[in-house]
Amino acid sequence: MLAIARFNVALGNAAHFEAELSVALEALSQCAGFVKGEIGQNLDESSLWTLVTHWENVGSYRRALSNNNVKMNAIPLLAQAIDEPGAYEKPYSE
Template sequence: MHAIARFQVQLKDAVDFRAELEAVKAVLAEAAGFKSGTVGQNLDEPTLWVLSTEWENVGSYRRALSSTRAKLEAIPVLARAIDEPGAYE
């Protein structure tokens, strides 16, 4: 299962935002079922960012998001994502 979260971020905030996304990825990477994750800035539109994660299954992803640490550290950043479907087979 793949989870994709895209973000629109002003260029002046790019360095700090990358650090925030890397921290979110690190929190999620500690969860059971996490396979891999990447952070990227769009090459054509540098105000667009993505956090892409791969999971064993959708349950693993949902359990990871419900952990106390994720609620405190990851969800505040993920809540800023562009409002669009992000879960894929």
């Protein structure tokens, strides 16, 4: 499965926010079931950012959200995400 979190960030905060995203991604990457993740900034609207993570299954993703390191280093950032559904099932394997 993949999880997508999108953020709207003031341009003046972009460098700091990118660093926070990196810390959050590092915390998530240490969890069982994590496959890969990436950070992106929108090419057309540079105030939009995304954190995309790939997981073995939805259970792995949900358990990761309960991990203490993730609670400290990712959840506060994820709470700032645009309020929209972000969990997707992948219809194929890589």
